[in-house]
Amino acid sequence: MAVSLKSKSGKEFNFSTTGWAFYLNLASVAYGWEKLGTLPPEDWDFGDHGAWEGAYDWNAGQTVFDTDAIHFAEALERHLTDPDLDEVALAMAKEYSKAIKAAYAKEYDKEVDFEIAVDPQHREVVRSFVEFAREGVFQIW
Numbered sequence: 001m002a003v004s005l006k007s008k009s010g011k012e013f014n015f016s017t018t019g020w021a022f023y024l025n026l027a028s029v030a031y032g033w034e035k036l037g038t039l040p041p042e043d044w045d046f047g048d049h050g051a052w053e054g055a056y057d058w059n060a061g062q063t064v065f066d067t068d069a070i071h072f073a074e075a076l077e078r079h080l081t082d083p084d085l086d087e088v089a090l091a092m093a094k095e096y097s098k099a100i101k102a103a104y105a106k107e108y109d110k111e112v113d114f115e116i117a118v119d120p121q122h123r124e125v126v127r128s129f130v131e132f133a134r135e136g137v138f139q140i141w
Contacts, residue, residue: 001016001017002014002015002016002017002059003015003016003017003019003020003059003140003141004059004140004141005132005138005139005140005141006138006139006141007132007135007136007137007138008135008136008137008138009135011132011135013128013129013132013138017059018116019119019125020057021057021096022092022093022096022116023076023126023129024056024057025092025096026076026079026088026089026092027072027075027076027079028075029092030079030088030092031075031076031078031079031082032075032078033071033072033074033075034071035054035056035068036054036065036067036068036071037053037054037068038052038054038055038056038062038063038064038065038068038140039052039062039063039065040052040062041060041061041062041063042061043061044060056140058140059140059141060140060141061139061140061141062139062140063137063138063139063140064137064138064139064140065137066136066137069133069134069135069136069137069138070133070134070136072133073129073130073133073134076126076129076130076133077130079126080123080126080127080130085123086118086122089118089122090118093115093116093117093118094116096116097114097115097116100112100114100116101114
């Protein structure tokens, strides 16, 4: 499964679902990005679905605010200038893997062998995403 981000200008950026979650967590947990929350998808039916809670982890067409997108980019820029960049990414991948394993075990009462690997092109992915997010508002599909 994938997450496709679409800017107002029509540019797109794609992540795997796991990759998107990894970078959301890296920016917020390790580099201080304070999420503002997203705007609901245009077709969100409050009567059927209830209140929108600002989720980033769905791909339903919700909108990331301009300021939020820029702060996301700034957090990942801090990552790129961190002398411990590789160690931080590996530590986040280990923690995220543990969290997924624990959630799976709790949900299905069974162990799963699951490890998140840091993309060999990690720095380039981050640089490209920073460029995309610096443009501001985008939707998550």
